[in-house]
Amino acid sequence: MDLENQKRIKDLAETHGNENVVVVLGGAEAEASGLAAETVTAGDPTFAGPLAGVQLGLSVYHITEEALKETFDADVYEEQVGMMEMVLPVEEIAAEMSQFRG
Template sequence: MEKQTIIKKLVDERGVEDLVVVIGAVDPEVAQVTAETVTLGDPSFAGPLAGVSLRLPVYHILESEVKNDIPQDVYEEQAGFMEIVADTETISRKFKEIREKITQV
């Protein structure tokens, strides 16, 4: 809920251009719900993004598109452990689907 508030504030202040959301949740289901909330709107209709479809591009920190843009040593230190923990294949698949859904809306 607090994160929804922060993202809504950022969008209100800066607009949706040049804004990308990077999700870090390691559980694929949690990551998916979080990603859908900041792109398609709050499915629980409880937070600041209820009925607000920002259609922001969304990536997961463990996707190769993000990993390749971060210095290897920094990535290893900050995300290396979670990369071993997470089911990165499922996460990548779910996030690609969400990005495709945004372009179709």
């Protein structure tokens, strides 16, 4: 994950409390989404950024996961995400993401 984004997420978690922050990913690929999820839960696996060795344990979902999808207004979701849902490997992403949630 981009080092600047790691810093922003760390700052947000410190300001609002880990339990009050949900990270929503929009990446196009399962492996990269998994890496991002790992970074905000168990810490930066590349040990390059501000989250290296920092276990925030944040809630993290990909925008195409069912659990998140059902919280949106269906029309808004269709307008904003419907096309990408058709394009992305949704099931592969969901399987990857589930590994990083207890």
